[in-house]
Amino acid sequence: MQQTAINVVWLKRDLRWRDHAPLAAAAAAGLPVLVVYCFEPALLQHPDYTTRHWRFVYESLRELRVTLQQHGAELLVFQEEVVPVLNTLQQHFQLKNIFSHLEVGLELTFKRDKAVKQWCRANAVAWQEFGQDGVIRGQKHRRGWQAGLENHLQGPLIHYDPKRLQAPAIPAGLRSVADDSALPAVWRTPAANFQPGGESYAWRYLQSFFQERSRQYSKQLSKPALSRHSCSRLSPYLAYGNLSVRQVYQATLAQLQAGGDGFNLKNFKSRLYWRSHFLQKLESGHYLEHRAINPGLENLGRTQDEIRWQAFVQARTGYPMIDASLRCLAATGWVNFRMRAMLVSFATFTLWLDWKPVAQHLAGLFLDFEPGIHYAQIQMQAGLTGYNTLRVYNPNTQAEKHDPMGEFIHRWLPELRTVPAPWCHRPWQMTAIDEVFYQCAIGQDYPHPIVDFEQETRRHKDRYWAIRQSPEVRAALPELWRQFCMPGDVKKYQREEGRSAGEAAWSGG
Numbered sequence: 001m002q003q004t005a006i007n008v009v010w011l012k013r014d015l016r017w018r019d020h021a022p023l024a025a026a027a028a029a030g031l032p033v034l035v036v037y038c039f040e041p042a043l044l045q046h047p048d049y050t051t052r053h054w055r056f057v058y059e060s061l062r063e064l065r066v067t068l069q070q071h072g073a074e075l076l077v078f079q080e081e082v083v084p085v086l087n088t089l090q091q092h093f094q095l096k097n098i099f100s101h102l103e104v105g106l107e108l109t110f111k112r113d114k115a116v117k118q119w120c121r122a123n124a125v126a127w128q129e130f131g132q133d134g135v136i137r138g139q140k141h142r143r144g145w146q147a148g149l150e151n152h153l154q155g156p157l158i159h160y161d162p163k164r165l166q167a168p169a170i171p172a173g174l175r176s177v178a179d180d181s182a183l184p185a186v187w188r189t190p191a192a193n194f195q196p197g198g199e200s201y202a203w204r205y206l207q208s209f210f211q212e213r214s215r216q217y218s219k220q221l222s223k224p225a226l227s228r229h230s231c232s233r234l235s236p237y238l239a240y241g242n243l244s245v246r247q248v249y250q251a252t253l254a255q256l257q258a259g260g261d262g263f264n265l266k267n268f269k270s271r272l273y274w275r276s277h278f279l280q281k282l283e284s285g286h287y288l289e290h291r292a293i294n295p296g297l298e299n300l301g302r303t304q305d306e307i308r309w310q311a312f313v314q315a316r317t318g319y320p321m322i323d324a325s326l327r328c329l330a331a332t333g334w335v336n337f338r339m340r341a342m343l344v345s346f347a348t349f350t351l352w353l354d355w356k357p358v359a360q361h362l363a364g365l366f367l368d369f370e371p372g373i374h375y376a377q378i379q380m381q382a383g384l385t386g387y388n389t390l391r392v393y394n395p396n397t398q399a400e401k402h403d404p405m406g407e408f409i410h411r412w413l414p415e416l417r418t419v420p421a422p423w424c425h426r427p428w429q430m431t432a433i434d435e436v437f438y439q440c441a442i443g444q445d446y447p448h449p450i451v452d453f454e455q456e457t458r459r460h461k462d463r464y465w466a467i468r469q470s471p472e473v474r475a476a477l478p479e480l481w482r483q484f485c486m487p488g489d490v491k492k493y494q495r496e497e498g499r500s501a502g503e504a505a506w507s508g509g
């Protein structure tokens with residue numbers, strides 16, 4: 001019997017129906033269409049991913065399915081690797097084209113894409129990939145890159161008629177394989193403290209940011225408690241493509257044109273450029289997930305000291321700002337940029353822990369885990385580039401400056417709730433009488449500091465600096481700048497490198 005010829009739209013980190021080039025291409029191509037998502041076992045097992053991510057994906061798919069069905073389209077969800085799913089589909093239909101977005105992901109997804117490419121070749125199926133972040137596949141330099149990004153962000157949003165995504169008749173056997181009621185119940189159970197996935201929530205966050213929350217954006221960006229309301233909180237929606245960066249960019253321009261708050265909105269808009277800039281870094285150097293970007297900084301002698309590691313992962317380091325940030329992350333999946341950077345600098349410079357397990361642990365906690373941003377940021381904050389000015393955040397100073405009344409610390413560390421500021425910033429400085437008065441015994445109710453911050457950080461900075469000045473580290477810089485940095489930034493780095501080495505490269509706080 002002649003099989004029905006169809007096209008497939010393969011969803012990845014693009015879980016929306018608007019401004020969606022693969023859906024538009026399928027609508028234009030004329031054949032019946034199946035929209036497919038695969039929960040891939042290899043990714044499910046990857047240490048960077050945890051239940052919170054898959055719940056968000058599931059919620060996004062659930063909404064997308066309803067939207068697509070309203071237009072006669074079908075979304076099939078598999079819990080299987082992509083190539084076997086394509087084989088299954090091929091048993092029921094004649095696949096003509098696969099349309100998808102290009103994914104900037106882990107090595108695992110990069111290799112999977114290669115396998116899909118091979119499968120397509122072997123089965124005479126055409127596969128067309130579309131960019132969605134202004135990222136250029138395989139680009140090994142930044143010449144002209146910024147202009148390309150501008151073109152992408154300012155380009156027309158993609159429109160199509162969703163009624164043209166008619167699904168073919170789906171055999172019962174195939175439907176039962178793609179039955180998502182078999183997905184883990186924990187994904188299908190909403191989690192109260194987490195941002196829910198889906199396009200409609202994404203737009204709600206965007207609108208409330210423009211209408212109200214953005215007014216305090218720049219002022220409160222670094223405040224651990226207040227930033228929860230005044231930052232856009234769009235990161236998981238961008239990471240899983242509930243919104244495209246172009247939609248957000250153009251909506252911001254429209255706000256600016258309508259007389260929106262220029263200072264805050266421009267500050268916000270600059271982050272959208274950073275996003276693509278960081279994604280391009282991982283695209284240009286997939287090894288960032290595994291190795292120091294600067295080979296001379298690969299062997300710094302950081303260790304996996306079990307006691308320090310356990311204190312970090314259990315959020316019991318004895319430094320309230322560190323522990324509160326980690327517990328907040330565990331409970332909600334989000335802390336602001338400054339707290340993320342502080343966590344990495346504390347783990348890698350103060351505790352001198354190997355950066356890779358730290359990166360994985362935080363990836364699993366960040367609801368918005370985006371490999372491109374995450375690994376490039378970790379490399380910077382852990383001092384693995386050899387050219388960025390390094391910032392080692394002092395958690396005590398951060399607490400005093402950005403949480404002066406201890407609101408954030410009290411919210412996430414109940415054992416310190418009875419301890420007012422300034423003692424809750426440095427509880428180990430309480431006298432025995434204070435401890436009784438505030439009903440908090442250090443070493444019992446809340447731990448002693450795991451290490452002496454000043455002493456350990458100084459020791460590790462010295463150790464690090466001796467290696468960073470080595471000829472091997474410096475010799476790698478020109479090639480790194482060429483591959484990964486914007487031409488304007490390179491000039492700055494060259495100037496800094498020319499200056500006498502030493503404290504110029506450090507920034508405290």
Ligand SMILES: Cc1cc2nc3c(=O)[nH]c(=O)nc-3n(C[C@H](O)[C@H](O)[C@H](O)COP(=O)(O)OP(=O)(O)OC[C@H]3O[C@@H](n4cnc5c(N)ncnc54)[C@H](O)[C@@H]3O)c2cc1C
Binds near residue numbers: 232236239268366378
């Ligand atoms: C060690 C470390 C790891 C990080 N890992 C991630 C990650 O996995 N996923 C992620 O989305 N962000 C990551 N960030 C960047 C940043 O902390 C978050 O994007 C931001 O806190 C998200 O909140 P928001 O959406 O309210 O941001 P807003 O300030 O409202 O910014 C809007 C958007 O711009 C982008 N953006 C903001 N800051 C940055 C930045 N510094 N670099 C690149 N893009 C940025 C994000 O897409 C964000 O949603 C990381 C930062 C550090 C220091």
